Amino acid sequence: xxxxxxxxxxxxxxxxxxxxxxxxxxxxxxxxxxxxxxxxxxxxxxxxxxxxxxxxxxxxxxxxxxxxxxxxxxxxxxxxxxxxxxxxxxxxxxxxxxxxxxxxxxxxxxxxxxxxxxxxxxxxxx
Numbered sequence: 377x378x379x380x381x382x383x384x385x386x387x388x389x390x391x392x393x394x395x396x397x398x399x400x401x402x403x404x405x406x407x408x409x410x411x412x413x414x415x416x417x418x419x420x421x422x423x424x425x426x427x428x429x430x431x432x433x434x435x436x437x438x439x440x441x442x443x444x445x446x447x448x449x450x451x452x453x454x455x456x457x458x459x460x461x462x463x464x465x466x467x468x469x470x471x472x473x474x475x476x477x478x479x480x481x482x483x484x485x486x487x488x489x490x491x492x493x494x495x496x497x498x499x500x501x502x
Contacts, residue, residue, distance in 0.1 A: 382422065383432065386415030390439060402446050409443035410493070417500055433501060440497055447491075 393408030416436040423429040 382415050382419040386412045386419055389415060390435075393439070397442070397446070402450060406443060406446040406450060409439055409446065413440055413443065413497060417497065420500075436497075437501065440494075444494065 389408055389412035393405050393412055396402075396405035396408060413436065416432055416439070420429055420432050420436065423432060
């Protein structure tokens with residue numbers, strides 16, 4: 377019985393995620409996808425029917441892949457935003473903060489495979 381609640385909630389949230397994704401509001405879509413994936417995980421955990429479990433797993437993987445793509449896009453967008461513009465005389469323009477710069481450099485080495493959330497979700501599929 378509880379499974380219906382998890383699956384229903386996951387579907388409700390993923391609909392919001394796809395709507396935001398279609399509108400181009402990728403940050404909000406990414407948050408919705410993450411939330412929906414948590415509910416899909418719970419639904420898979422409590423599902424007894426193997427056929428249904430496999431169907432949920434396929435959708436889970438599809439939405440996980442989309443969330444990873446959005447994460448990469450958002451990280452690249454943030455990295456580009458953090459870069460300072462260089463003027464014609466070679467001096468930097470803009471006022472980017474040093475702390476934020478370090479933060480974006482450390483996350484740019486992250487290819488998504490090392491993300492703890494991604495590891496947790498992929499590990500649960502195995």
